[in-house]
Amino acid sequence: MFKTLALAFATLLPLGIPGQVGAQAHSKSSDLHAQPRLVAEQMAAKPGQTLWIAIDFTIEDQWHTYWPGTNDTGFPLQTEIEVHPQIAAAGDLLWPAPHRISSPQGILDHVFEDHMTVLLPLTISNNARLGETVSLQVSMRWLVCKTACIMESAELSIQIPISDAIGRPSPQTAAIFERARSRLPQPITDSDPVTITQEGPSLTLTSTPAERLAFYPSENSRPPRNLLRDGQAEGQTLTIEFRESNDPILGVLEVWTSPTESLLYTIHWPPENNEPRAQARDQELSSFTGDR
Amino acid sequence: MSPERKLGTKNCRVSQEIDEPVLAPRARKDPFQYSTLNPHMEYPMSTTRPRPSLLAVVAAGIAISLPNLANAQAQHQHEQKDAAPQRAHETHEVTLAALPATSTLATLEDLVGKTAFDFTLTDTEGNKHTLSDSLNAGKIVVLEWFNPTCPYVVSHYTKSSTMNDLVAKYGDDNVVWLAINSGSDRTGDSTLNETTRKKWNMAHPILLDPTGAVGLAYGSKNTPTMVVIAADGTIAYGGGIDNNGSFSKPDPTNYVEIAIDALLAGSHVETGFAKPYGCAVKYSRK
Numbered sequence: 001m002f003k004t005l006a007l008a009f010a011t012l013l014p015l016g017i018p019g020q021v022g023a024q025a026h027s028k029s030s031d032l033h034a035q036p037r038l039v040a041e042q043m044a045a046k047p048g049q050t051l052w053i054a055i056d057f058t059i060e061d062q063w064h065t066y067w068p069g070t071n072d073t074g075f076p077l078q079t080e081i082e083v084h085p086q087i088a089a090a091g092d093l094l095w096p097a098p099h100r101i102s103s104p105q106g107i108l109d110h111v112f113e114d115h116m117t118v119l120l121p122l123t124i125s126n127n128a129r130l131g132e133t134v135s136l137q138v139s140m141r142w143l144v145c146k147t148a149c150i151m152e153s154a155e156l157s158i159q160i161p162i163s164d165a166i167g168r169p170s171p172q173t174a175a176i177f178e179r180a181r182s183r184l185p186q187p188i189t190d191s192d193p194v195t196i197t198q199e200g201p202s203l204t205l206t207s208t209p210a211e212r213l214a215f216y217p218s219e220n221s222r223p224p225r226n227l228l229r230d231g232q233a234e235g236q237t238l239t240i241e242f243r244e245s246n247d248p249i250l251g252v253l254e255v256w257t258s259p260t261e262s263l264l265y266t267i268h269w270p271p272e273n274n275e276p277r278a279q280a281r282d283q284e285l286s287s288f289t290g291d292r
Numbered sequence: 293m294s295p296e297r298k299l300g301t302k303n304c305r306v307s308q309e310i311d312e313p314v315l316a317p318r319a320r321k322d323p324f325q326y327s328t329l330n331p332h333m334e335y336p337m338s339t340t341r342p343r344p345s346l347l348a349v350v351a352a353g354i355a356i357s358l359p360n361l362a363n364a365q366a367q368h369q370h371e372q373k374d375a376a377p378q379r380a381h382e383t384h385e386v387t388l389a390a391l392p393a394t395s396t397l398a399t400l401e402d403l404v405g406k407t408a409f410d411f412t413l414t415d416t417e418g419n420k421h422t423l424s425d426s427l428n429a430g431k432i433v434v435l436e437w438f439n440p441t442c443p444y445v446v447s448h449y450t451k452s453s454t455m456n457d458l459v460a461k462y463g464d465d466n467v468v469w470l471a472i473n474s475g476s477d478r479t480g481d482s483t484l485n486e487t488t489r490k491k492w493n494m495a496h497p498i499l500l501d502p503t504g505a506v507g508l509a510y511g512s513k514n515t516p517t518m519v520v521i522a523a524d525g526t527i528a529y530g531g532g533i534d535n536n537g538s539f540s541k542p543d544p545t546n547y548v549e550i551a552i553d554a555l556l557a558g559s560h561v562e563t564g565f566a567k568p569y570g571c572a573v574k575y576s577r578k
Binding site for chain 1: 395396397442477537573574
């Protein structure tokens with residue numbers, strides 16, 4: 001997992017400050033419209049555990065960054081993760097659900113406003129020794145837009161000691177992770193109030209507690225024929241017509257149960273027999289919660 | 293948590309940066325872990341379209357001089373041409389569709405294989421360009437949606453010379469290349485665009501479409517959106533310039549180049565649509 005460091009942006013960047021412990025902010029760079037920082041959920045990590053890192057962006061008022069799904073414009077955060085393989089391994093990024101925005105003409109994007117927090121799991125090696133340090137370096141670039149778009153980039157680093165005493169997250173850190181996890185879509189289980197039916201090219205998503213529904217298609221999903229028309233609906237039913245394709249329908253369903261509260265589900269249609277990745281993630285999350 | 297919000301015009305503070313969109317991306321060896329960390333950066337949405345039949349021939353000039361009649365005929369032809377294919381004569385006179393009266397954004401993917409919309413626009417030097425004139429002269433026409441302040445456009449002219457290279461490659465080869473700016477804000481300003489055209493050594497004109505009528509008709513959401521129109525008036529390709537929306541591929545596939553080569557060789561354009569990428573076209577916000 002030890003990757004060659006990208007040098008392309010080196011001359012353009014204020015560098016992060018390595019060598020500090022715990023939550024580490026980017027060096028002051030007030031000209032960024034989306035300001036990133038790395039936050040570790042704990043001040044230290046144990047061998048064998050999963051340590052969660054938040055790549056946490058504060059986005060300037062009226063600006064937005066992009067979700068890595070179906071969009072008409074822009075592109076999402078790109079990262080290069082560097083961590084010493086004998087100490088830790090980085091897993092897949094977990095993305096929060098986006099917001100849908102559209103222009104008067106119907107140019108439609110799925111974006112993040114105010115905050116974007118992407119979660120990165122670091123699995124600490126069983127062979128990591130107490131007293132060693134997890135040194136994580138994240139090189140990133142992203143597009144941030146208001147009426148116009150700007151490419152921004154940063155290189156951040158964070159160092160977390162290997163220790164038996166992992167401590168408890170500060171209230172501020174706990175709040176960042178709580179907010180991030182509240183926007184993570186979850187697989188639909190039998191007990192969830194969502195039903196999916198297909199009729200010809202159309203998929204109908206129904207949820208009885210819903211006041212409003214929205215579907216955010218993944219980039220590699222079978223494409224909706226008219227996402228502007230079909231992507232959201234008031235009420236309990238959302239019917240989306242798709243183009244002909246053998247690709248599965250993939251994305252995120254947001255179910256508003258009130259004007260300010262919503263449930264988020266991952267959509268995979270037709271359903272898979274099992275979802276090993278989602279299950280593994282759930283186990284990871286629950287085992288970590290237990291560890292706390 | 294909130295429902296969809298419309299992009300507002302509130303506090304239309306245009307930041308300084310857009311004139312000089314620094315940090316524009318450039319093609320470079322992929323340092324990012326697309327395959328493992330960011331699989332969404334690929335745009336595997338190319339679709340294959342059957343090659344449309346050649347257009348029927350009607351009397352010259354009707355499309356331009358009698359817009360209502362031309363509109364009706366064009367609509368009729370839109371519906372009929374696949375059912376009743378006819379060969380174009382060597383005089384090569386085409387009938388195009390008239391621009392729609394409504395200002396709604398078309399779906400570009402659905403236009404591929406259909407008849408192009410005729411238009412007349414004025415460029416930054418004051419010259420008028422009429423699509424049907426170029427087609428009647430037997431030319432293939434390439435439309436390139438343009439915004440001098442868009443980082444994606446900037447990149448294709450400064451970090452690479454994607455557009456200028458193709459214009460140079462095909463300029464003597466029966467291809468007319470037209471940049472179109474459908475921006476209604478200051479990014480569509482004639483002087484700004486002409487200054488940029490000179491700075492970037494563009495051999496092709498920049499046509500101004502301040503009402504957005506042409507951009508909306510062609511379903512152009514992005515700068516750059518590319519449309520390749522066969523000399524028979526059929527939209528042969530619509531979409532992105534290439535498959536490098538992340539600016540990460542060292543050797544991107546240029547769909548416009550492939551489409552032009554196919555048309556020049558008289559063969560089928562395999563990829564009729566590939567997802568466009570770039571900035572949003574700065575249409576009027578009314």
